[in-house]
Amino acid sequence: MVNKSSRKSLISINDFLNLTQGTISRLLNLMKNTVDEMTEITQATPPDICPRCGSTGTVTVISKTIGGVVRYYFKCSSCNYQWPVQ
CATH class of the missing domain: 1.10.287 (Helix Hairpins)
Known part of the structure; x- marks a missing residue:
């Protein structure tokens, strides 16, 4: 019971x-x-040319985690310019 x-x-x-x-x-x-x-x-296809320095074939996709939120950016390996993937 x-x-x-x-x-x-x-x-x-x-x-x-x-x-x-x-x-x-x-x-x-x-x-x-x-x-x-x-x-x-x-x-996402990275652009062929970096909008800042004009280098060709140097742009890749990278990620950053800030406060538990993952953000994605394009980054030029030639000039280190970064901009958000949209």
């Missing part, structure tokens, strides 16, 4: 499990969106 305190604990555990499943679902969606965004950005 289940007493009242045990029944209350079971409800709390069920509520916790439902909350955990919802949290996991939200985290998985966030991860999928992040991967989709990363794939889109890393497939």
Whole structure:
């Protein structure tokens, strides 16, 4: 036989499990969106010419993490100029 305190604990555990499943679902969606965004950005084609120095074939995509947020930039290896990927 289940007493009242045990029944209350079971409800709390069920509520916790439902909350955990919802949290996991939200985290998985966030991860999928992040991967989709990363794939889109890393497939971005860098320009052939650096807009600052005019060098050809020196621009690549780089990433910076600032405060847990990943930002993507183009960077010229010739003059070190950086500008955001849009």
